[in-house]
Structure formats: C-alpha cells, structure tokens
Amino acid sequence: MTTASVGALLRTWRERRGISQLELAGRADSSSRHISFVENGRSRPSEEMVLRLADHLDVPVRERNALLLAAGYAPRYAHTPLDAPAMGALRAGMEQLLTGYEPYPALVVDGTYTVVAANRGIAMLLEGVPEDLLEPPLNAMRLTLHPRGLAPRIRNLRQWRGHLLAQMERQIALARSEPLRALYEEVAAYPLPPEPEPGSGTHRPGGPDDAEAPVPYIALPLLIEHDGHLLSFVSSISTFNTPLDVTVAELAIETFLPADPATVKYLRSLGP
Incomplete structure (x- = not known):
C-alpha cells in the first residue's frame, strides 16, 4: 500500500474545501508558487507550515497527525483513551x-x-427498546433510526431521519472517516416504518387543551x-474549542431542550 505524500494530502483537503491555491496562500501568509511546489512534491513544508495550512483548511485533529507523518514529522496531537487517568477531570x-x-x-x-455517556433522560427515552440493541x-444513530429502535416512536421520522443523514453527510465531507461512512450506509438503508394513522392515541403531555394550541x-x-x-425537543450539539487531543476533538455533547411547556411539565412529573 502506497502512502500518500503530504502534498497530495494537502491538495485533497484544499480541493475538498473548494479553495484555490492563491486563496490558501493568502490565508497562510505564503505564495501560490510555494503552495504549488508543496502539493507537487517539489518543496517539503516545514512542520509549522503543515500545521498552518491544516488550520486554514480546517483539517480535523486526527488528520493533522496524518499530515505531519506524511511530511516526516512526529504527530503533534495525542490520542488518549477516554478511560485513562489523565481524562479523569x-x-x-x-x-x-x-x-x-x-x-x-x-x-x-x-x-x-x-455513546460514551448519557443521563437518565436518555434512559427514559430508551425504555422498551429491545435488549439486543x-x-x-x-450507537446513537443505530438506536435512533433502527426499525426496532426509536424510529417507530418518532412521529416526524422522515424529517428527523433526513436531518440526521444530512448531518452525517456534512461530517463525512469534512473528515476522511471510513467508519463513519460505513455507519451512514448502514443506517441510510434501514427501512422506514409505515406512517402512523391520524388519531393513533398519542397525545400531548398536558392534555387536549395543549394539543389544540399550535407550537411555534x-x-x-x-x-x-x-x-x-x-414529547417534543429541539437539540443542540456542543464540541470542545481548540482541542489538543484526538479523543477530545471528536467528542460531541448533544442536549435535548423541551420545545413546549407540556413536555417540560410531563418530564418534571416523572420525578427525580
């Protein structure tokens, strides 16, 4: 197996971002001639230049290590297991x-x-999911979209599924992740359950009066x-700023905020 040169890798990332050599040179305080020489293998970039170009190309931390190795330098970013003592805090x-x-x-x-951590609110949503899942x-995507997972309970599944698949597509475009691509192909192939019949018995937590009021x-x-x-939720995803470790760079915290007062009331009624 032939290892790609640092120039070829940088060219791939530049083209993936839709940036010209001239534009990248301007951002990185270099020249388009030097960028061209680096991409064609006529010039070996310094370690500082590799990291500078990676920063302006928004290359994921894991792939920055790959760029450094291809250029003949040691990896800069550690990949510490989440259960390591150093990750205790x-x-x-x-x-x-x-x-x-x-x-x-x-x-x-x-x-x-x-899923590396979850709270009791997630455990509540997973009640009744088959043990084998x-x-x-x-895996959050499998649990959500699997026809024996949460999918049959999601009333706007086609919309939510489209949102999740689009989210994964954006991530695949940003990072060269074969495991993520394999996961996408798996969950995208799950069959959609039949849409629920109107008036199937599910109601808003607050009762008929709340159900009649439109939710903005x-x-x-x-x-x-x-x-x-x-129940209705809107989700928010948070990541860590300026990560210096591959594990930390790839973590994401997703929180589900109740989207209406009735959901708030119902969840609080469940007790601690």
Missing part, C-alpha cells in the same frame, strides 16, 4: 453536565456516534412518543 465534568441537565435528555458521543457499545417551534423538533405521550 474531563469525564467528571461531562458527567456533572449531563446530570445537571436532568430530567431533560443529554448524551456524549464520539466521532462515530458511539442496548448491548454496548451503544424555533427549530426542527424531535417529536417522540413515551408511554402514550408525545
């Missing part, structure tokens, strides 16, 4: 955040949507059933 901080968000759902996933390692959603909601009640 990070784990404690994430657990505190997830617990503090209860009773609303929140979880932490890695770069391929493997809950065997570790849990601020974003595409996740409409999901729980114990005969229809």
Whole structure:
C-alpha cells in the first residue's frame, strides 16, 4: 500500500474545501508558487507550515497527525483513551453536565456516534427498546433510526431521519472517516416504518387543551412518543474549542431542550 505524500494530502483537503491555491496562500501568509511546489512534491513544508495550512483548511485533529507523518514529522496531537487517568477531570465534568441537565435528555458521543455517556433522560427515552440493541457499545444513530429502535416512536421520522443523514453527510465531507461512512450506509438503508394513522392515541403531555394550541417551534423538533405521550425537543450539539487531543476533538455533547411547556411539565412529573 502506497502512502500518500503530504502534498497530495494537502491538495485533497484544499480541493475538498473548494479553495484555490492563491486563496490558501493568502490565508497562510505564503505564495501560490510555494503552495504549488508543496502539493507537487517539489518543496517539503516545514512542520509549522503543515500545521498552518491544516488550520486554514480546517483539517480535523486526527488528520493533522496524518499530515505531519506524511511530511516526516512526529504527530503533534495525542490520542488518549477516554478511560485513562489523565481524562479523569474531563469525564467528571461531562458527567456533572449531563446530570445537571436532568430530567431533560443529554448524551456524549464520539466521532462515530458511539455513546460514551448519557443521563437518565436518555434512559427514559430508551425504555422498551429491545435488549439486543442496548448491548454496548451503544450507537446513537443505530438506536435512533433502527426499525426496532426509536424510529417507530418518532412521529416526524422522515424529517428527523433526513436531518440526521444530512448531518452525517456534512461530517463525512469534512473528515476522511471510513467508519463513519460505513455507519451512514448502514443506517441510510434501514427501512422506514409505515406512517402512523391520524388519531393513533398519542397525545400531548398536558392534555387536549395543549394539543389544540399550535407550537411555534424555533427549530426542527424531535417529536417522540413515551408511554402514550408525545414529547417534543429541539437539540443542540456542543464540541470542545481548540482541542489538543484526538479523543477530545471528536467528542460531541448533544442536549435535548423541551420545545413546549407540556413536555417540560410531563418530564418534571416523572420525578427525580
């Protein structure tokens, strides 16, 4: 197997970002001639230049190590397992955040949507999911879109599925991740369940009066059933700024904010 040169890798990232050599040179305080020489293998970039170009091309941390290795330099970014002692403070901080968000759902996933931490709000939504789907390692995309997972309970599944697949497509475009691409192909192939019949018995947590009032959603909601009640959430995803470790760079914290007062009331009624 032939290893790609640093120039070829940089050219691939530049073209993927839709940036010309001249534009990249301007951003990186270089010249288009030098960028061309680097991409064609006529010039070996310094370690500083590799990192500068990677920064302006928004290359993921994992792939920055690959660029440095291809250029003949040592990797700059560690890849520390999340269960390592050095990650203790990070784990404690994430657990505190997830617990503090209860009773609303929140979880932490890695770069391929493997669930690394979740709170009781997520456990509540997963009630009744078949045991074989809950065997570790849990994968958030599989659990959500699998026809025996949460998919049959999501009342706006076609919209929510489209949102999730588009999100994965954007990530695949930003990072060269074969595991993520394989996951996308798997979940995109799951069959869609039949759409629920009108008046199927699911109701809003607050009762008929709440169900009659239109909800002015601020974003595409996740409409999901729980114990005969229809809950609505909007999600927010947070990542770590300026990560210096591959593991940290690929973590994402997703929180689900109730999208209507009835959902708030219902979740609080479940108790601690």
